[in-house]
Amino acid sequence: MTPAVAIALAYTVVGAGILIYLQRVRRRLRKAEADLRAQGEPSGSAEALTVR
Amino acid sequence: MMRRTRLLIAAVVVVAALIYVIIGGIRGAVVYYITPSELLAQAEQAREKTIRVGGRVVPGSKTWDPATQELRFRLTDGSATVAVQYHGAPPGLFTEGQGAIVEGSWDQAGVVRARSIIVKHSEEYAPPTPRP
Amino acid sequence: MRSLSSLVGGAAVILLAAGLYVGLVASPPDAFQGDYVRIMYVHVPSAFVAYLAVGTVFVASILYLWRGREVYDHVAHSAGELAALFTALALAGGMIWGKPVWGTWWTWDARLVTTAILFLIFAGYLLVRELAEDRRRGARLAAVIGIIGALDVPIIHYSVVWFRTLHQPASIVRGDIKMAPPMVTALMINLLAFALLYLYLLLQRVRLERLEAAGAAAGAES
Numbered sequence: 419m420t421p422a423v424a425i426a427l428a429y430t431v432v433g434a435g436i437l438i439y440l441q442r443v444r445r446r447l448r449k450a451e452a453d454l455r456a457q458g459e460p461s462g463s464a465e466a467l468t469v470r
Numbered sequence: 471m472m473r474r475t476r477l478l479i480a481a482v483v484v485v486a487a488l489i490y491v492i493i494g495g496i497r498g499a500v501v502y503y504i505t506p507s508e509l510l511a512q513a514e515q516a517r518e519k520t521i522r523v524g525g526r527v528v529p530g531s532k533t534w535d536p537a538t539q540e541l542r543f544r545l546t547d548g549s550a551t552v553a554v555q556y557h558g559a560p561p562g563l564f565t566e567g568q569g570a571i572v573e574g575s576w577d578q579a580g581v582v583r584a585r586s587i588i589v590k591h592s593e594e595y596a597p598p599t600p601r602p
Numbered sequence: 603m604r605s606l607s608s609l610v611g612g613a614a615v616i617l618l619a620a621g622l623y624v625g626l627v628a629s630p631p632d633a634f635q636g637d638y639v640r641i642m643y644v645h646v647p648s649a650f651v652a653y654l655a656v657g658t659v660f661v662a663s664i665l666y667l668w669r670g671r672e673v674y675d676h677v678a679h680s681a682g683e684l685a686a687l688f689t690a691l692a693l694a695g696g697m698i699w700g701k702p703v704w705g706t707w708w709t710w711d712a713r714l715v716t717t718a719i720l721f722l723i724f725a726g727y728l729l730v731r732e733l734a735e736d737r738r739r740g741a742r743l744a745a746v747i748g749i750i751g752a753l754d755v756p757i758i759h760y761s762v763v764w765f766r767t768l769h770q771p772a773s774i775v776r777g778d779i780k781m782a783p784p785m786v787t788a789l790m791i792n793l794l795a796f797a798l799l800y801l802y803l804l805l806q807r808v809r810l811e812r813l814e815a816a817g818a819a820a821g822a823e824s
Contacts, residue, residue: 419702421637425626428641428698432648435691436799443806450813457820474733481729488722495715502711502767524766561705563635571768588704593770595639596782597630 503571506550509582516576523552523582524571524590532566534559545570545582556584563589607805614802617795621647621788629788635703643788645695647796648688649717653755654800655685656720659727660752663745672815675741678748679731680807684800686724693717704768712761713769716754723751 419427503524509516525545532543541556543566554572564570569590574583625643632639658681666674696714697707708714727747734740762771773781774789781789 421640421702424638424698424702425640428695429622429626429644431694431698432644432691435687435694436803439687440803440806443803443810447806447810447813450810450817453817454813454820457817477729477732481726481733484722484725484729488719488726491715491718491722494710495712495719497710502709502765524768563703563705565634568634586706588706588709588768590768591634591703591770592780593773594780595632595642595773595785597784598633 505547506545506552507547509552509576510550513576513580517578518575520573521576521582522571522573523554524569525552527564527566527568527570529566532560543570545572552582553580554582554584556587561587561589563591565589604809607802607809610798610805611802614795614798617791617798621792621795624788624791629784630782632785638699638703639785641695641699643792645692645699646789647792648695649692650793651796651800652685652688652692652720653759654797655681655688655804656724656748656752656755658804659685659724659748663748667742667745667749673812675745676808676811676815677804678745679741680804680811682724682727682731682744682748683807684803686721686728688800689717689721689724693721709768711768712765713758713767716758716761720751720754720758723747723754727751 503522506523506525509521509523523545525547528544528546528551532541534541536559539557539559541558541560542554544551544553554574556572556574564587569592571588571590572582572584572586573588574585576582621643625640629640629643631637659678662674662678662681665671666678693714696717700709701707727744730747731740731744734743761767762769773779774786779786
């Protein structure tokens with residue numbers, strides 16, 4: 419493994435690990451916010467059902 | 471149910487891996503390698519067994535024959551020295567004067583027949599000094 | 603709360619960019635291992651964040667068992683996830699560094715073994731929470747695992763001192779720095795960048811945990 423390959427591999431693995439995790443948290447955050455908003459509306463409304 | 475099954479499989483894998491790592495760790499980790507002095511002190515018990523010896527590669531001791539793929543060098547801890555023989559190219563950063571750990575067996579002639587060589591470096595980091 | 607999170611996130615991005623620059627460009631190669639030394643600037647900070655995360659789990663778990671307030675459990679669960687992630691990243695980066703420099707991806711060295719154990723403990727920590735039928739029981743069991751698991755960190759840290767290992771000991775010990783100044787600077791910038799990144803990720807993850815708990819509570823009512 420040449421230095422360039424090893425360095426690229428290490429930085430990519432660490433960077434990708436962090437970014438994928440952050441993206442996953444962000445996606446779940448958006449979903450949780452949407453769910454809470456949907457629950458805040460009068461139950462049985464059509465909109466609440468579609469958001470869920 | 472599917473999710474629970476997957477989680478249970480994951481849990482079994484984690485526990486199995488934990489047992490595997492702990493057993494492997496106990497065998498190798500407490501004393502990762504012995505020094506040439508320790509090897510000579512237990513010379514008879516160590517013979518024909520798999521051993522891991524670490525030390526500094528004696529400067530000027532390395533001979534490498536690309537035709538036969540024979541690598542020979544000596545390892546020292548300052549007081550004792552052992553000869554090492556290895557079949558294959560030295561690893562990239564293998565340098566005389568640096569640390570190395572070899573795994574292999576100690577034959578009747580008192581030579582360590584290495585199956586693998588690991589380069590050990592110090593915790594000192596510095597840029598290369600410009601040569602005059 | 604959200605503005606603090608954005609502030610920390612912004613500072614982390616700036617410092618990470620600076621860290622990338624000093625790590626890849628501005629810092630010198632090493633006399634023995636050449637440019638491979640640059641892997642240190644992501645490997646050591648990953649391990650450092652893993653320590654921080656485990657420390658967070660330790661404190662939050664004790665507080666949760668003692669006081670029983672949900673917020674401590676939210677923090678512990680979030681930090682536990684980050685502990686598993688960053689221990690895995692430290693192991694991966696270390697293996698990629700070890701292959702060219704030591705000549706092996708993995709070996710049964712005390713530092714490597716105890717770090718692998720830490721990862722498996724926190725993988726188990728997360729699984730216990732997912733598997734628990736009763737959320738609160740799962741949280742209490744996880745807190746115990748987190749507290750016991752945290753005891754592995756001092757073992758990892760001193761493994762290179764207590765045992766004879768392939769892994770080199772720490773280069774920066776109080777009052778004794780065995781590293782050239784430009785390399786110390788590069789490492790410090792990256793350590794600070796990763797610490798801020800950790801704080802940002804933790805704040806985001808705790809917010810998620812609170813929102814999901816609120817959603818579950820509201821869902822249970824209706």
